[in-house]
Amino acid sequence: MEVRYASSNKDAKHYDTTRLMEEFHISGLFKKDEIKLVYSHYDRVITGSATPAEKELKLEAGKEIGAEYFLERRELGIINIGGEGFVILDGEEYELKSKDGLYVGMGIKDVSFKSKDASNPAKFYLNSAPAHTSYPTVKINIENANPVTLGSAETLNERTIYQYVHPAVCESCQLVMGMTMLAEGSVWNTMPSHTHDRRMEVYLYFDMDEDAAVFHMMGEPKETRHLVMRNEEAAISPSWSIHSGVGTKKYTFIWGMAGENKTFTDMDFIEMKELR
Secondary structure: OEEEOOOOHHHHOOOOHHHHHHHHEEOOOOOOOEEEEEEEOOOOOEEEEEEOOOOOEEOOOOOOOOOOOOOOOEEEEEEEOOOOEEEEEOOEEEEEOOOOEEEEOOOOOOEEEEEOOOOOOOOEEEEEEEOOOOOOOEEEOOOOOEEEEEOOOOOOOOEEEEEEEOOOOOOOOOOEEEEEEEOOOOOEOOOOOEEOOOEEEEEEEEOOOOOOOEEEEEEEOOEEEEEEEOOOEEEEEOOOOOOEEEEOOOOEEEEEEEEOOOOOOOOEEOOHHHOO
16 A cells, blocks of 8 residues: 655745646556555545455455454545446445446455456446445445536536435444546536645546546645646645646546535635635
8 A cells, every 4th residue: 555645835836847737646546456545644544446356355454554344433435437347345246337336334354356257357447535433335426426517618618427425325433535527528627726724635537539548637826836637647635735627528526525515515615716
């Protein structure tokens, strides 16, 4: 498990591109027959992937979380962006097709992953946050997610937000997670941008062509920076940072949040004239 320590907003504005990538960019996800995890000290969120192909993969607790098993004091959100696969929780199998999700509550001891077809493996994207109580496991198909349509064609940000782990769909301690799909011709995922000092956020960009890129905007509103994102890469967004992105082509992204509250609309919007 890779550990990323929290960076001060006062320090981050002096980072060059390499340092920004080291602190906030996550690559190397979805390698066959591997689990990759990144532990962020922003609200102690763990982001990662499990890509079973030829073998079943088990989610283990490491020294970093100081627990006997991974979900001893944590909850977990999963969205599959690959082929059909299975999540096994204490011996019970949950089948997840592409864009199906699963909320897993605290206390589940054994978590493992396998694919139906090794030539088209499942790609399980993971977000985990500390938990204080146990809520039931809930499978969330995209049809059962809560859709919210925002933006417009005129502002190039027409999109549908599918809320998976969200109070409108299932109970959780602090984790909120979902997926945003852009309409044809839209390239901005959020603009005007915003911050929410009460919680951090992680974005996973995917469904991107090989020659496409997303410019993920970050930093304080008057000290903006950017990360260049490729397919199936993630960006950590501190609570003090904006998080908007614009793509060279159409893309999809998964967002996950954890922190002080679960109110999705609790945002501090930044007027366009205030951005620098």
